[in-house]
Amino acid sequence: MPPSPRDCARRVLEVVPSVMRAVRAEMRRHRASDLSVSQFRALVFLSRHEGASLSDVADHIGLTLPSMSNMIDGLVERRLVTRKDLPADRRRNTLSLTRAGREIEEAARAAAQSALAHRLNALSASDRAKVAQAMEILRPVFVEPRNVERKRI
Amino acid sequence: MPPSPRDCARRVLEVVPSVMRAVRAEMRRHRASDLSVSQFRALVFLSRHEGASLSDVADHIGLTLPSMSNMIDGLVERRLVTRKDLPADRRRNTLSLTRAGREIEEAARAAAQSALAHRLNALSASDRAKVAQAMEILRPVFVEPRNVERKRI
DNA sequence: TATTGTTATACTCTATAACTATA
DNA sequence: TATAGTTATAGAGTATAACAATA
Numbered sequence: 474m475p476p477s478p479r480d481c482a483r484r485v486l487e488v489v490p491s492v493m494r495a496v497r498a499e500m501r502r503h504r505a506s507d508l509s510v511s512q513f514r515a516l517v518f519l520s521r522h523e524g525a526s527l528s529d530v531a532d533h534i535g536l537t538l539p540s541m542s543n544m545i546d547g548l549v550e551r552r553l554v555t556r557k558d559l560p561a562d563r564r565r566n567t568l569s570l571t572r573a574g575r576e577i578e579e580a581a582r583a584a585a586q587s588a589l590a591h592r593l594n595a596l597s598a599s600d601r602a603k604v605a606q607a608m609e610i611l612r613p614v615f616v617e618p619r620n621v622e623r624k625r626i
Numbered sequence: 627m628p629p630s631p632r633d634c635a636r637r638v639l640e641v642v643p644s645v646m647r648a649v650r651a652e653m654r655r656h657r658a659s660d661l662s663v664s665q666f667r668a669l670v671f672l673s674r675h676e677g678a679s680l681s682d683v684a685d686h687i688g689l690t691l692p693s694m695s696n697m698i699d700g701l702v703e704r705r706l707v708t709r710k711d712l713p714a715d716r717r718r719n720t721l722s723l724t725r726a727g728r729e730i731e732e733a734a735r736a737a738a739q740s741a742l743a744h745r746l747n748a749l750s751a752s753d754r755a756k757v758a759q760a761m762e763i764l765r766p767v768f769v770e771p772r773n774v775e776r777k778r779i
Numbered sequence: 780t781a782t783t784g785t786t787a788t789a790c791t792c793t794a795t796a797a798c799t800a801t802a
Numbered sequence: 803t804a805t806a807g808t809t810a811t812a813g814a815g816t817a818t819a820a821c822a823a824t825a
Contacts, residue, residue, distance in 0.1 A: 475751040475752065475754060475755045476754055476755060476758040477743075477754075478743035478744070478746045478747045478749075478754060479739055479740070479743045480758065481742075481743070481746050481754045481757055481758045481761075482738075482739040482740075482741075482742035482743040482746055483735075483739055484757075484758050484761035484762065484765075485645065485649075485742055485746075485757070485761055486649065486735070486738055486739060486742060487761070487765070487769070488761040488764050488765050488768065488769060489642060489645050489646055489649065489761075490646065490649065490663055490667060491765075491768040491769040492638065492642050492764060492768045493642055493643065493646040494688050494768075495768055496638075496639065496642065496643070498688070509814075509815070510643055511815075511816090514643060526783080526784090527783075527784065528782090528783065528784080535647045535651070536815090536816075536817095537816075537817060537818080538783075538784065538785090539784085539785070539786080539787095539816085539817075539818080539819095540815075540816050540817070541784095542784065542785060542786090543785090543815080543816085544815080544816095546785095562782095562783085562824080562825070563783095563823080563824060563825085564782065564783040564784065564823065564824045564825070565782095565783065565784085565824095566783080566784070582636075582639070585635075585639055586632055586635040586636055586639060587632070587635075588635075589634075589635035589638055589639060590630075590631035590632045590634070590635040591631070592767050592768070593631045593634050593635055593638075593767065594631045595767060596631075596763060596767065598628040599628065600763045601628060601629055601630075601631060601634045602628045602629060603756065603759060603760050603763060604634055604637075604638070604760045604763055604764060605629040605633065605634045605637050606756060606760070607756050607757045607759070607760030607761075608634075608637035608638055608640070608641040608642075608760075609637065610749060610753045610756060610757055611641050611645060611757060612637075612640070612641050614745050614746065614748060614749065615641065615644040615645045615647075615648055615745070616640070616641060616644040662791075662792070664792075664793090679806080679807095680806075680807065681805090681806065681807085689792090689793075689794095690793075690794060690795080691806075691807065691808090692793085692794075692795080692796095692807085692808075692809080692810095693792075693793050693794070694807095695807060695808060695809090696792085696793085696808090696809095697792085697793095699808095700791095715801080715802075715805095715806085716800080716801060716802090716806095717800065717801045717802070717805065717806040717807065718801095718805095718806060718807085719806080719807070
């Protein structure tokens with residue numbers, strides 16, 4: 474008997490916040506990088522979208538522009554990100570990771586992944602496969618669903 | 627080829643924050659209840675653990691005692707929760723939902739579930755089944771893993 | 780006029796430290 | 803002395819409103 478969308482949603486609602494709490498705790502625990510989850514996500518996005526604008530990042534992470542401007546201020550001060558004007562359109566920013574930013578991003582991701590992996594190690598290989606598959610099912614639904622809307626335009 | 631724990635962790639790390647963002651946004655959007663995710667989780671816990679102490683809730687949600695004390699203050703002011711002394715041990719609190727608390731909890735859960743369900747509706751029944759199953763696999767790993775440690779003592 | 784980003788300001792959430800009351 | 807909870811205080815993260823610069 475397949476679960477209804479509502480039943481599936483109930484389970485997601487019960488479990489995902491706890492998973493997220495573990496992720497957040499791990500980010501905090503790893504003092505070396507000491508990034509918030511949002512900061513970490515911004516770095517990940519920039520590592521994949523070299524030269525993205527502020528709006529691009531804000532849009533992807535789901536923060537308002539002022540919040541993102543603030544966050545990037547912090548990352549620039551920490552010398553993890555550079556912010557330059559885009560000559561072609563001087564309203565826009567071009568954001569890039571510095572070498573240190575790239576290193577921190579990789580270190581933070583490795584640390585968080587290790588901690589999560591340690592927990593997931595309690596699962597059988599087949600259960601891990603199921604979890605991994607579920608993530609790929611959820612990815613298009615929740616990660617950058619804006620792309621879908623944009624294509625519609 | 628089954629994914630390694632590390633690979634599984636990577637996918638969780640990539641997808642779960644986005645799912646969580648959707649949950650959080652939905653909580654905020656539903657102005658009627660206007661609860662933070664933590665407040666919502668506290669109400670859910672209390673709806674299932676009538677008379678729990680402050681420490682019980684803090685432990686389950688993963689907040690410090692002062693933070694939880696604060697949060698409960700807010701919920702008491704909003705008349706969603708009652709806080710009484712426990713005569714048997716007067717250091718302890720007994721927390722309960724009021725009728726309004728119970729109603730808000732149900733309404734908030736229904737709203738969040740509906741919004742999530744709406745998104746999950748884009749999936750096939752079989753994909754939903756896989757997601758639901760994955761949640762049940764993850765539940766013992768991340769939801770109340772403290773119980774495992776306690777049992778060990 | 781519309782778009783991109785910044786500044787000013789305030790609120791929520793959470794933490795740590797120090798304290799009170801009870802056991 | 804140890805435990806349960808509160809108060810005081812501070813910091814991080816985010817939002818909205820108002821603004822400046824550019825297109």
